[in-house]
Each structure stands twice: as structure tokens, then as C-alpha cells.
Amino acid sequence: MPFRRVLAAALLCHGVIAGPSGPVADQTQVVAHSAPRKLHGRFLHITDIHPDEYYKVHSSTDEDDGCHRGRGPAGPYGAETSDCDSPFSLVNATFDWIDANIKDSIDFVVWTGDSARHDRDEELPRNPDQVLGTNRWIADKFVDMLSDKGDKGMNIPVVPNFGNNDILPHNILLPGPNKWLQHYSHIWRHFIPEEQRHSFEYGGWFHVEVIPNKLAVFSLNTLYLFDRNAGVDGCASPSEPGYKQMEWLRVQLQFMRERGMKAILIGHVPPARTDSKMLWDETCWQKYSLWMHQFRDVVVVGLYGHMNIDHFIIHDKDEINIAELEGSEFGTREAMDDELSTQSASDYLMELRSDWAKLAPPPTSGKDVNDEGKRKKGKKRKDPWGERYHLSMVSPSVVPTYFPTLRVFEYNITGLEDTPLWREALQESTQSTANTPQKHLELRQSPPSPDDSDLDLDFETDDSITATKKKNKKNKKKKHGKPKNPPPKHDDPNLHIPLPPSKSTPPGPAYSIQPLTLTGYTQYYANLTHINNLNLTGAAATSDANEKGEDSGSWWGSNSDWELEWDGWLLRWRKGKHGGRKPTPRPAPPREFAYEVEYSTFEDKIYRLGDLTVNSMVGLAVRMGRPAGGKGVVDTSTTGGGGEWEEGEDEVCDNEDDDYEGDEDDEDDEDDDDSSDDDGEVETEKKKKKGKKGKGKKGKKRKQNKTWLHFLRHAFVGTLEKDDLENFS
Numbered sequence: 001m002p003f004r005r006v007l008a009a010a011l012l013c014h015g016v017i018a019g020p021s022g023p024v025a026d027q028t029q030v031v032a033h034s035a036p037r038k039l040h041g042r043f044l045h046i047t048d049i050h051p052d053e054y055y056k057v058h059s060s061t062d063e064d065d066g067c068h069r070g071r072g073p074a075g076p077y078g079a080e081t082s083d084c085d086s087p088f089s090l091v092n093a094t095f096d097w098i099d100a101n102i103k104d105s106i107d108f109v110v111w112t113g114d115s116a117r118h119d120r121d122e123e124l125p126r127n128p129d130q131v132l133g134t135n136r137w138i139a140d141k142f143v144d145m146l147s148d149k150g151d152k153g154m155n156i157p158v159v160p161n162f163g164n165n166d167i168l169p170h171n172i173l174l175p176g177p178n179k180w181l182q183h184y185s186h187i188w189r190h191f192i193p194e195e196q197r198h199s200f201e202y203g204g205w206f207h208v209e210v211i212p213n214k215l216a217v218f219s220l221n222t223l224y225l226f227d228r229n230a231g232v233d234g235c236a237s238p239s240e241p242g243y244k245q246m247e248w249l250r251v252q253l254q255f256m257r258e259r260g261m262k263a264i265l266i267g268h269v270p271p272a273r274t275d276s277k278m279l280w281d282e283t284c285w286q287k288y289s290l291w292m293h294q295f296r297d298v299v300v301v302g303l304y305g306h307m308n309i310d311h312f313i314i315h316d317k318d319e320i321n322i323a324e325l326e327g328s329e330f331g332t333r334e335a336m337d338d339e340l341s342t343q344s345a346s347d348y349l350m351e352l353r354s355d356w357a358k359l360a361p362p363p364t365s366g367k368d369v370n371d372e373g374k375r376k377k378g379k380k381r382k383d384p385w386g387e388r389y390h391l392s393m394v395s396p397s398v399v400p401t402y403f404p405t406l407r408v409f410e411y412n413i414t415g416l417e418d419t420p421l422w423r424e425a426l427q428e429s430t431q432s433t434a435n436t437p438q439k440h441l442e443l444r445q446s447p448p449s450p451d452d453s454d455l456d457l458d459f460e461t462d463d464s465i466t467a468t469k470k471k472n473k474k475n476k477k478k479k480h481g482k483p484k485n486p487p488p489k490h491d492d493p494n495l496h497i498p499l500p501p502s503k504s505t506p507p508g509p510a511y512s513i514q515p516l517t518l519t520g521y522t523q524y525y526a527n528l529t530h531i532n533n534l535n536l537t538g539a540a541a542t543s544d545a546n547e548k549g550e551d552s553g554s555w556w557g558s559n560s561d562w563e564l565e566w567d568g569w570l571l572r573w574r575k576g577k578h579g580g581r582k583p584t585p586r587p588a589p590p591r592e593f594a595y596e597v598e599y600s601t602f603e604d605k606i607y608r609l610g611d612l613t614v615n616s617m618v619g620l621a622v623r624m625g626r627p628a629g630g631k632g633v634v635d636t637s638t639t640g641g642g643g644e645w646e647e648g649e650d651e652v653c654d655n656e657d658d659d660y661e662g663d664e665d666d667e668d669d670e671d672d673d674d675s676s677d678d679d680g681e682v683e684t685e686k687k688k689k690k691g692k693k694g695k696g697k698k699g700k701k702r703k704q705n706k707t708w709l710h711f712l713r714h715a716f717v718g719t720l721e722k723d724d725l726e727n728f729s
């Protein structure tokens, strides 16, 4: 812990706003030439750049103008908090900033799509040359930035991914091979391993060994899993590309397991799914969830974009339902963007929150668990690592739907100090054409059917599946009963359930700290309000939505394409916080462009995330989901997810009781648990908090939603005002 703190502090002091003279820059000198590059334990996640070749500075952010014409508050680096796309200046400035501050301290880049403008301007409909053109431009920018001058080839790998706006018409990608996949196979030729280019043209999915023989990034083509893609139909039928992709993923992850490798999965559209809404086709979501559970020893995390909102999703294996998986059942969820104007980002996030309230709290601290997964104080807790859950992390965008953002993850590289890197392996493989043959096998026979003893999915019996068919939650919980270990029952000959980890396999990097475990991330943002330095006149139109008689009148009230779009057209356009205002005749020049730290999970005093393991994230979610107004909000009978948690139950209940007091007490608990962490700073912090405790009902009440409000502030990249946030609680 102290080590991590020091590391994080060092990063914050230097890495973050490190100019050319920072330690990061020093490394450049060493790294740029012959000296072998070493792993840094960091990578960049960049998503939803949306460059717009028609963006015009000082144009209007009104719906009819869309930052393409008129006179208004469109800033030199973009129109923050509006539905306008990114000016090229923002893209250039972003790459320049990465070049100067990030690129020499990372091991690879994941780039999760949407590198073209939206198709929202009736006067300027998109054409394929434009969509492919901005994609080619961004791809080439990566290659230029990451290659040394006069040298061919990049120093570190970039793993790209399709966005729903990277094709035409948007959302609709027909099964491959097709011309889009062909074009991208060329545009991404520096990124897709040579031997996978052929299969890429069939499906658009591929993987890259970003750390050879250790870690692969799997680029999923989420357009074949996306409910809005009318060109395909889910993942249940073998003729569908979604089915084929899941088969590929199953076979490849099994190879990864056999080779002792780990995998990060990336995609554009996240597997977001709440009680009423979803983004993926249900059969794809079911399969993905099942795969993630079975490969929990292999998969580190899933990283996604598309939604622009900074958040994370915790998936529970209890949501897996073989009946839905077979495609015989239609869920009652609506595609997320069909809810129209009454639904919004806030509804989605509040639904997530109520789901979090039902999570089984993890052991109070990872330190309570020893190496055998036994609780230190004695009895063994079932699932001490939270292996019933898996995690998707959704990064906010570069396009200033809120503010432009970048995310730099850190991961554990203990023992990997001298491992050969991607570039070296690439050079080797181009010298000798002999590649590991197994790796490139196309779909082979499915692994033998797992026998009962191996299969430790606690599936419901057939009648409980029937009972849940109508998605009746109460029934489901009642039927849960004692844990059972039957093989999942299904009659589908096309359903090949992946093998689970072998009994002797220790928990994977998503669950226990080990090499390749994500330790945290730093979230960067560019405050365009400050940087654009606009001198505007007139009153901002904050309430034109009200004039139209719609709900929430705030500029943030609706959200971007993931929910309010129908066939490409936003149902309610966001003009941004400056909407309706105009620049003065001679506006001031913009300030110097820079990303700065919005927050870092290493330092965030409210999140208190020691790492990004599933237990840590579940712990955070439980803190946010806890009943804010008292016991009534959450049905405590469902907490803990049913019978299989019996052994841990008293622990769970203890936690509950403590937790009703609010975040504050939780903080105290942790400090008590964890005296090694109590350096002076934490101690003072704790005392301050304790001092405030007596402040009476009002102060305490506000505390109750503290972590949640903090999360919301991040979700919208710091653009919401206090009053806006209160609408979420």
C-alpha cells in the first residue's frame, strides 16, 4: 500500500502535468534509441473522438446549425456540453498533448471507436469518403506519433475498434466480408496482426498480443452484438456474425488460458443492461456474461466507450439465464435509445445505482482474506474474491459532450520487468515467418463438453428458469434456494459452453492482486470553458427544452446518441451551456490547450480504491447503492444474492448495519481495519470527519449521498453544477 501511494504521488507530481522537462520526457531520450524499451505498467484508453471537418469556430450550437454555420459560442477547441462534434484543432491538440505527456510512459493504446462525425446535419449528410477519411487521418496520426522519425513501425501497439458511427448508415453493419471491413482492414493495417487480416475481413474482430505471451487485447466488433444493428440478429444462431464472434472469443480465450496468458477485452458499445434498458442484443449479452464468468481466470477487464459518461458496470452471473441464451425468450428490456425524451442519462445511472444496492458486499478488506481465500479470523467465506461478478469500465469521450477526456490505466508489472516487448516480437516475426501455429487457428472443434464436476456455475433448475421467464424478480429470488451445481441445462446443440477455470487455478488478475491486475487509472480532462476563453454576450439559453414542453430544462437534461437518437437524429439537441450566446466582435484568443487531472483512483479520498479488482469496485458500488434515506430503499432480503452466500451472511448483515450510518462511518471502519494505511494525512482527515459528525441531521443527510454525488460529478466530467446534481438524488 505505501508503495502504491508513493508511486501514485510520484505520478501526480510529475507525470500528470509533466511538461517537456518532467521525468516522462527524460525517458524519451533513453528510450528513443537503441536501449531496449521496458514496460511502464500503463496504457492509454481513448474513445469517441468524432472529428468534424465542417466544425466552424464561433458558429452556432443550435440544432439547425450544429457548429457548422451561423454565429454563436462554438469555441476554438470545441463546444463543450453540446451535441456538436470535435473540431480538428481539438484532435490535433489532443494528439500533441499525448505526444508530449503520455506516449513515452505507456505500453499500448486502446482506441474504442467513433472516429467520424455524427450524421446529424441535414445539409451535410455524411458520405463514405468522409467517414473513412477521418478514420484514416486518426489512424495515421497514431502511427506518426508512435514511430520514431525515419523509422518504420510503431514502438508500441494500438488496438482500434469499430464505433457505430464509423460506418454508413451508422449502426448498420451487415455480416462480412463487406466493403467496410475491407476498408478498415487497410486503414488499420499497422494495428491488425498480419495473420489475422483475412479473418478480420469476415468479422471485424481480432486480438493483439500487446505484451507477447503475457497479455492480449481482444478487439470485439460490438456492432454485431449491438441491438440497434438491424443488419444482424444476435448471437444464438450459428449463421449470425455475433454467434461466430462469440465462438472465436471462446476458442481464443481457451488458447490464452492454455498459454497462461491474460486478456483485456475492448469494444465500442458497452454491454450496458439495467432492468429496463439494454444496449446489446439479449442473446449476445447472455453469452458474453457466461463467457466472462467461465473465463474469469483469464479476463482482466472489459473496456468500452460510446456512452460518453464515465462509469462502470458490474455484471452478476446470477443474471445469466440459459433460456434467454438460447434465444427462445425475448427480454422485456427496451433498446436504450427508444425511451425517448422522458428517459435520460440520469435514469440509466439511477437504475445502475439501484442494482448496486443489491450487490453482495465484498469482505470489508482484501486483507481479511488470506492466500487460500479463507477469512483470516476463521471461517471460510464463499466467493471471497467476488468471482460471481465481472466488470466493464466505460470511459468518457474526447468529443466534448461534457469536456474532452483521456484515461490512463495502470497495471501491475511485478515480474514482467524483462519480458520481451511487442516491438521486439514483431521484428522477430517479420524476420522469421514462423509464427506460433496454434495462435492463428481459425475456429476449431469446440472443447469437449465440460463434465458436471468441472462446471461450477450455479445455474437455476429448469422450473426456476420458467419462473423467471416473465422477468419476475420476486419469483426469481424466491426460487433461488440452496446453491446447486448441475450443468447448465439446455437443448441447444449450437451452444458450446466454455470450460470454467480448473479447480486448482487461483483467482485471476481481475480478482486478486497479481501481475496484470489493474491498479488504478488517472482521468484527464481539458476544461474547454477555460481554454476557449470565449467572451460571450447574451444570456445562455438554458431552458429552451422547457419551452417545448419537455422534461428537464437543464442543458444536460438529455443525453447524446446512445439514448435519444432515432435513426441518427437526436430527439432533443443540446446546445451546450453557452447555447444561444454570441461571441463579441473581437473575441480573446484561446488559452494554451492542456489536459489536466480530473481525478485519480490512486488519490481519490472518496472512492478509496486501493486497486480496480472486482472486490474493490463492488465495494465502491455497494457504498453508492446503499439506501440513502434509510433501510426502506433496499429490500435487504435480496442483498447477498440468495442462498449461496449463507456462509458469509452474518458478515454481510454486519456490514449492512454499519453502513446505514453513511459513508462517514464506513471511512472510519476502513481506517480501523487498516492501520497500516493511517499515515498522518489520513489521520487528520479522519479527525476532521469525526469532528463534523456532530453537525446534526442536515449535515449527516448530505453525507449519505456523498460518494454517489462524487461519482455523478465524474460521470459528467465535472460539468454539472451542484444544483444539477441534486436532480439525481
Ligand SMILES: *[C@@H]1O[C@H](CO)[C@@H](O)[C@H](O)[C@H]1NC(C)=O
Pocket (backbone or CB within 6 Å): 088, 089, 092
Ligand atoms: C491539424 O494538424 C494537421 C497536421 O497533422 C494540419 O495539417 C492541420 O492543419 C491541423 N488542423 C488544425 C485545425 O489545426
Ligand SMILES: *[C@@H]1O[C@H](CO)[C@@H](O)[C@H](O)[C@H]1NC(C)=O
Pocket (backbone or CB within 6 Å): 004, 412, 413, 414, 513, 514, 515, 519
Ligand atoms: C503486484 O503484484 C504483486 C504480486 O504478484 C504484489 O506483491 C505487489 O504488491 C503488486 N504491486 C502493486 C503495485 O500492486
Ligand SMILES: *[C@@H]1O[C@H](CO)[C@@H](O)[C@H](O)[C@H]1NC(C)=O
Pocket (backbone or CB within 6 Å): 527, 528, 529, 530, 717, 718, 719
Ligand atoms: C472550468 O473552467 C471554468 C472557467 O475558468 C471554471 O469556472 C470551472 O469551474 C472549471 N470547471 C472544472 C470542472 O474545472
Ligand SMILES: *[C@@H]1O[C@H](CO)[C@@H](O)[C@H](O)[C@H]1NC(C)=O
Pocket (backbone or CB within 6 Å): 535, 536, 537, 584, 585, 588
Ligand atoms: C467582453 O465583451 C464585452 C462586450 O463586448 C466587453 O465589454 C468586455 O470588455 C469584454 N471582455 C473582455 C475580457 O474582453
Ligand SMILES: *[C@@H]1O[C@H](CO)[C@@H](O)[C@H](O)[C@H]1NC(C)=O
Pocket (backbone or CB within 6 Å): 628, 629, 701, 702, 704, 705, 728, 729
Ligand atoms: C440520497 O439519494 C436518495 C436516492 O436517490 C434520495 O431518496 C435521498 O433523498 C437522497 N438524500 C439526500 C440527503 O439528498
